[in-house]
Amino acid sequence: MLQLKDVSFTIQKDGEDFPIIDKATLDIPRGHFMAIVGPSGCGKTTLLKTIAGLNEESDGELLWNGRNLAEEQDFDPAEIGYVPQFSIAYDQLTVDESIESATRLRVKTRNLAELDNRIDRILEETGLSAIADRPVKVLSGGQKRRLGLAMELVTGPHLLLCDEVTSGLDPRSERDIVRLLHELSRRDGRTVISVTHSLAHLELYDSILVLHEGKVAYHGPPNGMNHYFSVDDTEEVYPQLAKQRSSKWQESWLKHREAYYKKLEKKRATLIKEGELSIPDELVPSADEKKKLSSDTAPLDDPNESDKIIREATELVRMPGMLSQFSTLLGRRWKIFFRNRGQVLLQLAILICFPILVALFHERGNENIKRFSERYQGFAQEVQERTTVEKSYLTVGSAVSGIVMFQVVLLSLMGSNNAAREVAGERLIFEKEKFGGIRPSAYLASKIAFLGSLVLIQSLWMAIFVQQFWKFPDGVDTGFLDHTVFLVLVNAAMTAICLGISSLMKTAEQSSLLSIYLVGFQLPLSGAVLALPESIESITQPFISAYWAWSGSIESMNPSYRNAINAVTETSFEPATACQYVLIIHIVVGLLASYIGLKRHHWD
Known part of the structure; x- marks a missing residue:
């Protein structure tokens, strides 16, 4: 039995308590x-x-089977099953896949046969068997409401709440x-x-x-x-x-x-x-239970005592573990990605076009830096040679610095595109699934695995493709490898930060706008184009991922190229190891923000 005893829910309005629910x-x-x-x-x-339980009562008691909630x-x-007004299924999945996903996320089954039997029973119970293979995006309003009900019935809830279905x-x-x-x-x-x-x-x-x-x-x-x-x-x-x-x-x-x-x-x-x-029989007190109740001087008709028996006798389905939820969420995310043709084409276009844009500037970056001769045949020749060397320093230094920053900024833009809408775009579905028992840690882990794959593909392809046209000026040992690491780190840092923004924002529009602004500030505040005033530089640089990836890559080059870049910029460079640590901190901060946002209550 569900009992409400003088339940109230109050909000603040114009500085005073305003009851939305008053002593129900x-x-x-x-x-x-x-x-x-x-x-x-x-x-x-x-x-x-x-x-x-989505709103905490301000006063009164809510009892379920004699238990004060x-x-x-x-x-x-x-x-409990809760069917909200909005759709809780992904358009790219079929009816059968939606119910299967809900079952795998909320019910621990012993084998595939048990899983299939549960899905088939729910499809039949809700009248969806005939359209099981139909994509969600083509369903009518009534069919979507049935699907929402079906996805809540996977656990066999004792209490089903429906909001304007x-x-x-x-x-x-x-x-x-x-x-x-x-x-x-x-x-x-x-x-x-x-x-x-x-x-x-x-x-x-x-x-x-x-x-x-x-x-x-x-x-x-x-x-x-x-x-x-x-x-x-x-x-x-x-x-x-x-x-x-x-x-x-x-x-x-x-x-x-x-x-x-x-x-x-x-x-x-x-x-x-x-x-x-x-x-069900297990919800009816047995003769022994009736005897026990009467011996305890509790009347048989006392609903609280009867509900205690129901609570003890009714067995609930078991929730799957974190790894099981993670694998289901990750598999579903990849399936949705490949079925979203627009998203796949956008990723391919970015993956192909961005490295080509960088490679267009390879000619100047491949020029050798001219050096001073050991002997001069006169003052005029010395002046001319110094002018030629300085011009070479400016040309090559500017080109190399620009190519590295171009790679860094474009990968930052890829990171923003990867994650800006990743959580905020499916906020309502996630909140509903979290209410149904999805662990935020499993959800975040699935996002890290999915986005991490994109980061590696994008960054490695950027480094390898551009290297075929513009040879990275290696340092003593592994300059190109260090440069590749920085490309991966800056993409991962921006992806993690934008994932944090997406997790903290309520809407995809808010998240996308803030992420775009963040990428837009990367180039001017990095100091790669124009050096910032020292008073501003010391404040902004710690937060600019592009600066640390650019600086670390420059420090991985041989000294002659570093000197050439120093000739075109007044911005100082940090040691490569320090740059790696800072970018890793950016990644950690982004993931912590993501977890905080996922744990936070975001129901409207």
Whole structure:
């Protein structure tokens, strides 16, 4: 049984407490199908989220099977299913793949046969078997709502919460969804609560909860609403509510509550007796349990004691481990990537075009630096040779510095493109999956593995392709390898930082905009083009990944090229090892920000 005892949810408005839900008291038994209705803004969705635990109640108690959800253990992810208003499936996957993914992420199965049986049963239960191979993006509104329900049924939840799942549907589809919810409530003692703006098909519900300005105005059988509100038609209920204050309706309901609850109990008993409502045997106290209850002087009809037996007797599905969730998330991410033709083409275009842009400047970078002769045949020749050498230093130094910075900035742009929308673009789906038991650590690990693959491919290809045209001026031993490491690190650093931004932002648009600004500041604040004033340079340089990759690469060159670059820039260079450490710190900071953002609550 689900019980609400004077539950309130309050927010701050104009410096004062404003109750969205005000002292709601309800009893909802197992196997019950309840609708929450009321005018817009009355608190329907807020109440549903408060029951789910997405909103923390400001006052009162929420009890589930005798367990205080605030003081004792909260809902187990397998106990509850929550179907939000938005789609919780990826357009690139099929119906079958979406349900399989949800099952692998939330249910630990012993083998493939058990997994397939569970998926097939859910497809049949929700009427999706005929369209199992159809992509999500081509489904109708009603089919998407069925899929959302199916993905929540993978754990066999005892409590199913649905938020406006019939909104925007045609009358036939709306009735089909309500009938499906009705059928689901009749199986295995499952409680189903549905928020709806519609007053159609109310006869299919066991009870109707009417909210008015956050207060309970009515909770009873559908056929009692018209009499209670003194109207001839259900559509007249909302205008009738507006005729008096919500506190008056609440007072009226508290006077009539017991009489209407007796009607609900009588109907429930009839349904069980006639076999229309299925309550599993393990949810019914055995003779020994009844004896124990009576010996403890607890009345058998005490719902709290009966619910304790239900809690102890009902076995929940087990959640898969972190590695299992990681492999499922990573496999799904690659599948979505390759099915998104636009994204694949964009990545290929960037991968091919960016290195070609760099290679266009290879000729000047390949020029040899002219050196001074040991002997001069006159003052005029010495002046001419010094002029030629200085010009060579300026030409080659400028070209080499520019080619390295061009590589660094373009890889920073690739990193931004990799991660700017990676979390924010699927924020709603992730929040829903996190509510269902997905570990943020498994989700982050899958993103690191996926993005890390892109980083390696992009950076290595940039280094190898450009090297075929412009030979990196090697240092004593492994200058090109060090340069390649810096290209990987700067791409990884920008990818990690933008992943952190994507995790902390609520929308993909916010994340993309901030990531673009971040890349835009890389070139002017690096000091590679124009040296910054020392007062500004000391503040900005620690945060500019491009500077550390550029500086480290320059330090990997032989001394003559470093001197040539020194001739065209006043920006100082740091030791290569220090540059590597700073870039690694950037990566770590980005990943920490990502984890913090993933752990944070981002429901609207």
